[in-house]
Amino acid sequence: MSNPAAGVGPAATILVVDDTEASRYLAGSWLRRNGYRVVEAGTGGAALEAVAHRRPDLVLLDVNLPDISGIEVCERLKADPVTAAVPVIHMSATAIEPDDRTHGLNRGADGYLVEPVDPAELVAIVESALRYSRARSVAEQLARRLTKLTEATLTINSAGSFEDFLVAVAAGASAIFEAPATALATTMQGEVRIAADSADHLHSGGTEPAVLDDLTAALLPPHLRTAVSGGHELGWRPGRRSTIALSRAKPGAGVVCIAIDDEVAATEQDRDVLIQLGQVSALAVDALRTLTREHELAVSLQRSFLPRRIPARPDLPMAARYLPASRHAEIGGDFYEVTELDGRLLIAVGDVSGHSLEAALVMGEVRHALRAYAAEGHGLVAILDRLDVVVSRFHPEGLTTACLILLDPATGAAEVACAGHIPPLLADETGTRYLAIRGPLLGVGLPRPPATRLDLPAGTLVLLITDGLIERSGADIDAAMETLAENVSHDADLEALCDRLLDQFGRDAQDDIALLAFRREG
Known part of the structure; x- marks a missing residue:
């Protein structure tokens, strides 16, 4: 099994490619003094062969090589899925203009050094590239494992x-x-x-x-x-x-x-x-x-994809519900998520169309990817852009929507972004209103508006729902949204509110229902 820490720190292997033996010796000696293993190559062909056999952790690559240019060597490495993640740093004694350096960077290089290179600068650049490579490798490995975990969960259940x-x-x-x-x-x-x-x-x-x-x-x-x-x-x-x-x-x-x-x-x-x-x-x-009945098994499987519990915070009480469609024994794609992020909370609901194992699989992937991208520190729009790529590349046939809120409970500062989803309903002393925010569905590749910034004063209640709660065949969804708003008050008990809304709006629902309510207490 691959080790996410491999190739980082003193044990990393660096391939130094330069047609001048003295240059290779100098760069190699500086790196060896800092604990790195060094492999040398004098031509582009030898470099490609060394990468194929040794899989170095980083390539220090001269641009001007006698057989193949360093830029072409870099392009070949980046085009191969096996070696695409290996960082490549160009070195050149002649490329001193910005256009020369950007040319190499635009064609795949991860860094550019102009000779003569200060030894400390060389080591610092190498260490920085390896740190970034390791972080990317860890994130990609985690994403792969979470995807495999979702697939295994479905198969196991x-x-x-x-x-x-x-x-x-x-x-x-x-x-x-x-x-x-x-x-x-x-x-x-x-x-x-x-x-x-x-x-x-x-x-x-x-x-x-x-x-x-x-x-x-x-x-x-x-x-x-x-x-x-x-x-x-x-x-x-x-x-x-x-x-x-x-x-x-x-x-x-x-x-x-x-x-x-x-x-x-x-x-x-x-x-x-x-x-x-x-x-x-x-x-x-x-x-x-x-379990003896198919419906009970389906509901148990669906709930295994949802958070086992939501944070219990006196400054931000919340309640959540999930209800499967009463006319379906299959599982579905509705979900909600609450993730703590260094003092702030990412609160989300989403909906993957369909009532099948495939819908649940997509939902699980979207939810796990959402958590992983949030943990990496991306903003709301960046998270939606990355989810858009995941859905369009791997699950383009369905419809996927989501609404995200990033909230600082201490100050009330919040950001909101939607992807084709019903916007949040806000309730305070002045009444109720839906946030006027829009955004394209996930998976369609369209540009997204910036996240909406707002302040949530103490006492403000926020309700997030999926359309299964209010959407009915042949009915006006705008009218249903207004009716829902009329039945929400800012001072309602959250658990009782969720139960009442499900009882009032969720009867004979033809779709799954997820809803999450929270109130900032200040």
Whole structure:
């Protein structure tokens, strides 16, 4: 499995490409003194061969090479998906004009140095490029893992048998962490079943529950075995070559064991993803044992994509609801999200059209991507632009909408951006009103207006909904929005308000419903 920290710091490998041996020697010696491993090449062809065989972490590339220009070498590297992420820094003794430098940057280079280069500047530029490369690699890896987690969640929860469930857990863990994985659990009859990351390795153990104790005893230290048997939700430990996670839905429920043949718990992000997979697996196996009706299973799966809880803050009380369409047994694509970001909150609702596993998969990807982009520090419009690319590239056939609010509860300063969604409803002492904001749907590639800035005074209530709450076939949605506004007051109890709105507007809904209400208390 790839290591997100590989290629950063003193252990990084730098390929120095220059047709002048003295220049290669000088640059290489400066880098070696700072702890880097250095590989040298004197021509463009040799550089391409070295990259193919050694996969350096950064290429220091002379522009003027005897066979292939450094600019062309850079273009070839950036055009290859295998090497596109490797940072390339051009060096030249002749390119001293701004146009010369921008020419190389515009054609793929990540930096440009003009010789003679100060040793300290060279090392600083190299370290900066490696830091950026590592951050991008970590973000991309997290996005990939969250996408694989969503796919595994769907497969795990849709498994029709215990054997299929275990195969889905093992295969999902292997796909997420790119390493061999094994899943273990007990059936309702007490049989121990084990599945490797291939269905060919599925086999069952003995019928006695003691077999599970023997297996966990072999895998886990005594203190962790005690914690799990005492009803704790999850235990994990990184081993020398493996990471083992145990999870169960509730005290007394069956334990699910996931073993990854690698130290995936080396980072907090890895641990979080593995913990989520364990929680999903534990909930799914419990559902297999207890749920008997298709609709109940569908609703359980839908709710697994929504936040398990929302922040409990005295300065910003909130309540949220999700209600599946009463005429459908399938799952859908409505969601809400609350993410804490260094003192501010990102609050969002969204809607992916359809009532199917595909709609839920898209919804899960959009929600996970939304959280990842928000965690990276992007503004609301930048988040929507990135979600637009994700939807248009991978799911262009559906309709996806979203409304985002970024709020500082301490000051009331807020930003709002919409993508084809019903705007937020604000209620205060003067009455109710919808924010006059618009924006194109996700996935259509159209430009977006800037985010709307506003202040939310203390006592202001904000309601976010999906259109399933008010949209009915043949009815005027504008009139329905006005009727909704008439039934909201700024001082309403939030939990009671959500229940009342669902009872009044959600009966016989033909679409899923998500709503979230919050009030700034000051």
